[in-house]
Amino acid sequence: MNVNVSTVFRQSPIRRNTWRSMLRDPMTALGTGILAIIILLTLIGPFIVPNDSLAVKMSERLQSPSWQYPLGTDHLGRCIFSRLVAGAKTTLGISAFVIISVTLIGIPVGLLSGYVGGRVDALLMRLVDGVGALPEFILAIAISGFLGPSLTNLMLSIVLVKWIGYARVVRSIVLSEREKEYVLAARVAGCSTWTVLWRHLLPQIISPVVVLAALDIGKIILIISALSYLGLGAQPSAPEWGAMLNDGRPYFQTVPELMIYPGVAIMLVVVSCNLISDGLRHILDVRSR
Structure with a gap:
C-alpha cells in the first residue's frame, strides 16, 4: 500500500495554526525571533564580516572594539x-x-520496539538501557576521548548518546497507542505493519518529538561547547564558540570579553531554544495527546 508523506503531516497535531499560536505568545515569539536573527547572521555572515576569521595579526592582538x-x-x-x-x-x-x-x-527504534514487542523489544531496550547507564555528558567525553579530538568524532559521540532519549519517548507513546481502537481497526482492515506504523502511529509521536528536539538543541550546543572547551571538539584556529571560550580562558582576568562574547552567544541560542520548546509544549499539549 502506497503511503504519501504529506498524509503523516496532515494527520499530525502540528498544523499551520500551531505556528500562529507560537507567535502570539510573547516569550515564544521572543525565542523564535532571537534564533531567526542568529540563523540569518549565520547565512549572510560571509558577506558581512569585516575580516577573515582565521587571519592572524600579532601586531593587532587584544585590540579594543x-x-x-x-x-x-x-x-x-x-x-x-x-x-x-x-x-x-x-x-x-x-x-x-x-x-x-x-x-x-531513535524514531525507528522506538516504533519497532514498542509495536512489535516481545524479544525485539527486550533486545532493543537492553541496548538502550546499557548505553544509557552513564550520564550523557560523561559518556560523550569518554567516546570523544577514545575516538580522538575532531569535529567528526564530536558529532559521532553526541549522536551515540542522544538517540536513547528519543527511542524511549517514542516507545512509550507507541505502547500506549497500539492497543487503541483505531490501531486495532487498521489491523482488522488488513493494513500491514509498515502501514500501521507510518500512517497511524507516526503522526502521534511527531508532537512530542518536535518538542524534545527543540529542547535538545540547547543541550546539544552546551555539550558541543563543553567538549570543545575541553579540547575534544574543534581544534585550534577553527572558529567554534566552545573553542573560543577555551582560547579566552588564560586571559579572563585581563580581557574577559574573550570569554564573555562566545558565552553570551551560546546563552542566547540555548535560551531561545528553551523558549521555543516551552511554547511548543504548551500549544501542542503533548501530555493530553
Whole structure:
C-alpha cells in the first residue's frame, strides 16, 4: 500500500495554526525571533564580516572594539566578531546534524520496539538501557576521548548518546497507542505493519518529538561547547564558540570579553531554544495527546 508523506503531516497535531499560536505568545515569539536573527547572521555572515576569521595579526592582538574590529581582537589578533559569526555556522550546523541523526535513529527504534514487542523489544531496550547507564555528558567525553579530538568524532559521540532519549519517548507513546481502537481497526482492515506504523502511529509521536528536539538543541550546543572547551571538539584556529571560550580562558582576568562574547552567544541560542520548546509544549499539549 502506497503511503504519501504529506498524509503523516496532515494527520499530525502540528498544523499551520500551531505556528500562529507560537507567535502570539510573547516569550515564544521572543525565542523564535532571537534564533531567526542568529540563523540569518549565520547565512549572510560571509558577506558581512569585516575580516577573515582565521587571519592572524600579532601586531593587532587584544585590540579594543573599533570600526575595523567591532568586538575587538583576540590574543592572536583575529577579529572576534568575524569568528563569532563563522563559529555560529559550525556550532549550529553540528547541532542540526546531531538532531537529524538522533531522530532518524531513535524514531525507528522506538516504533519497532514498542509495536512489535516481545524479544525485539527486550533486545532493543537492553541496548538502550546499557548505553544509557552513564550520564550523557560523561559518556560523550569518554567516546570523544577514545575516538580522538575532531569535529567528526564530536558529532559521532553526541549522536551515540542522544538517540536513547528519543527511542524511549517514542516507545512509550507507541505502547500506549497500539492497543487503541483505531490501531486495532487498521489491523482488522488488513493494513500491514509498515502501514500501521507510518500512517497511524507516526503522526502521534511527531508532537512530542518536535518538542524534545527543540529542547535538545540547547543541550546539544552546551555539550558541543563543553567538549570543545575541553579540547575534544574543534581544534585550534577553527572558529567554534566552545573553542573560543577555551582560547579566552588564560586571559579572563585581563580581557574577559574573550570569554564573555562566545558565552553570551551560546546563552542566547540555548535560551531561545528553551523558549521555543516551552511554547511548543504548551500549544501542542503533548501530555493530553
